[in-house]
Amino acid sequence: MAEPMGFFTDTSVCIGCKACEVACKAWNQLPARNGGKVPLTGQSYDNTVELSGIQWRHVKFIEQFSPDRSSGRWLMMSDVCKHCVQAGCLEVCPTGAIIRTEFDTVVIQSDVCNGCRACIAACPFGVIDINPETNTAMKCTLCYDRMQAGMVPACAQACPTHSIQFGPISELRQHAEARLAQLQAQGVSQARLYGHDESILGGLNSFYLLLDEPEVYGLPSNPQLPSRNVAPSAGLSAAGAVALGVLGLVGLRKQRMDKLAAEAREQQEGDGSHAG
Amino acid sequence: MPDSFFTASPEWRWWIVFYFFVGGIAGGAFAIAALLRLFGREVDRPLSRLGYYIAFPGSIISGILLIADLKRPERFWHMLIQSETFAPAFKWWSPISVGSWGLLLFGLFSFLAFVGGLAEVGILPRGLQALVQGGLGAVVNVLGGISGFFLAGYTGVLLSTTNRPLWSDTVWLGLLFLLSGFSTGAALLILLSWRQNLPALAWLKELDTWVLGLELVVLIVLLATVGMAVLRPVLFNAWGVLLVLGVVLVGILVPGLLHYRPLLGRLTVPGAALLVLVGGFVLRVVMLLSSEAA
Known part of the structure; x- marks a missing residue:
């Protein structure tokens, strides 16, 4: 087996440009929502809204403003499948459509999936959805096809601020810890890592540096396997x-x-x- | 906010509601039929045959409902056979995988018992009645009864083996659905046989009363153990009202009362059975759709 590979997403340098979303859509040939006629949400500057069967990357905008908008902050996070070391979706899939690759990532085989949706209910992060074009469950593959060819996943390649970093998990963990120490030395006391160690589902192969509690980013604090x-x-x-x-x-x-x-x-x- | 609220809905809706209801009745009816066949008297055979007549069509309808719910129904066989290697697809730790095999086995045994039942009344060749009599009949009834109990209860275990609100926040759903499947199976048997004045009917009514009581206790335990953080957003709304009125009142308390006091005259027995069936259906509706709406 090859070395476990994955993403380290440093949300402190994400600028919300959504280049990762565009690169993901372009490489994986994912269709536009609603045939490209996407209305504005009207309640956020984020108009791509959520991860879905045709949107495998989503940059979350966490917009925290006071009612008179005199104070506030933006948090941004490029969300994606966590490629859990102990993956709930893989655990429950009855058809064997969901597999673990030689890179320790989790991939859904579209030609095997029959759309039972057990994986959707099992995922503790709400990542998986049905692609309405194929009628099968879909999510990020961590660009399995590009990795097999020795290439960097499209989103990480496109990210202009290096918020999304790709590489061997062991190296990414070192980068993450160094970055955390740097931020804490600068007084960013709320900075923390999420999913970098085995405490969450044996480790997340797509893990994060966050600037607040996981719940603020829409992440569960203690995700668990459905088999419990x-x-x-x-x-x-x-x-x-x-x-x-x-x-x-x-x-x-x-x-x-x-x-x-x-x-x-x-x-x-x-x-x-x-x-x- | 509980972790289960960070997940996405699988959109298991009406096909699955009806499957849970029909599968519960089919499994419960066969389990009762098997009990009567294995430990009852010869005069109880008409009622056990009725259980077989409910169970086999129920298993067919269950399969159709499950396949209809798939987004790629033509690939339903991937549940049982791996599409690339053609080896069996089975994961003992995944209730949806085990359930697919359980339904298949239940379909097989309920079919054998259905054929045996028809042979007993002379519709099929008499030789086939061995499928429900003697040693072979005992095997069919024991294995069919076990798979019937399984079919009635595994659906709740399946819901608990997710990360969704309410479903994954309790381990009591499997037992609740088992009891409900048993009581709705008994109710349908009563509803279809009450005019015939069968000797086992009194046993069945008493059994159903006990099961309804147990169901109420388990429902209360389930709600008490889930916790307010989950109950407030999921059931403190119209779904909760439906649970109290449709399940507790209409489906448990009123039929329980009717079992003791014939308030509807001659229609008391079928009326109580009908209400149990309504309550069993509403239970599936609330448990499934309230979480999907959260």
């Missing part, structure tokens, strides 16, 4: 099935005993009348 519920849930159900079986048997036995008692009573009464 299988054993307790199945155990309770199995116990319930046994209890129902016992309940049914007790009822049947009671019915039989009542019938036998009634028959015995009738016989006794019959014997009594004969004797009389």
Whole structure:
């Protein structure tokens, strides 16, 4: 297996230009939303809104302003599939359409997926969606085709500020820790890394440097695998099935005993009348 | 905000609601039929046959509903067979994978029992009644009963094995759906047989009353363990009202009362059964769609 590869996204230098979104769309030949007739959201400067089956990169604008707009801040983050080391989508996929590649990334094979959408419900980050053109689940492939040819993923190639960095995970972690130390030395005390170590789903192969709590960026603080519920849930159900079986048997036995008692009573009464 | 609210909706809607409902009834009806066949008397056979007649069509309808819900329905077989290697596709840790095989097995055993039931009443050759009688019949009933219980309950486990609001915030959905499947299966059996005055009907009504009580307890435990942070956005709205009125009142309390007091006269028994079926359906609607709307 090749060395694990991935993205380190430093949100502190993202300028929200959305070049990554455009490069991703162009390379992966993803169609425009609504045939290109996209209305403005009217409530944000972000008009591409969300990750979807035809938008595998999305630059989030977190716009925090006071009501009179006298103060505020912008946070920007280029969001993408996290290529989790322990991936919920891969775990639940019943068809084997979702695979782990030799680069430790997670890819959906469109020719195998049958659109059951279990992966959408399983992803703790809300990344996966159905592509309306293929009717299959789709998301970032970390440009698997480009990586196989030794190329840098399109988004990282296009990023003008090096907010999106691509490379071996071990190197990216060193860059991330150095950058974090630099920011903290400059007094940016809220800076933190997200998904760089094994504490989140065994590690995220697309991890982040954030300038606030993960929730501010729409990221869960403690994402988990969907399989955590299988054993307790199945155990309770199995116990319930046994209890129902016992309940049914007790009822049947009671019915039989009542019938036998009634028959015995009738016989006794019959014997009594004969004797009389 | 709980982590489950950072996820995206799979948009499992009406096809799946109906599948959960029909699959629950089919599984529950077969489990009851198997109990009667294995431990009941000969006079109970008409009721167990009715269970087989419900279960097999239910399994066919379930399969059709599941396939209709796929975005690429022509690839439904990818659930069972790997499309490139043609090896079996099976993941024991994925309820949707196990469920596909479970439905297939349930379809097989319910088909065998369906054929056996028809043979018993002379519609098919008498020799085929061995499928529900004797040693072979016991095997079909035991395995079919187990797969029936499985079909009724795994759908709740499937929902819990996600990261979605409400579904993944509880481990009680599987048990709740199992109980509901059992009670709706019993209700349909009662509804279809109440005029025949079958001896096992009293047993079935008593059993259904117990199961309704258990269902109410499990529903309360489920809601109590989910926590307010999830309940407030998901169920403190019209869905919650529907849960209280449609499931607790109409589907559990009123039929429970009717089992003790014949308030509807001659229509008390079928009326109670009908209300249980309505409650079972509303339960699936609320549990599925309230999370999808969150």
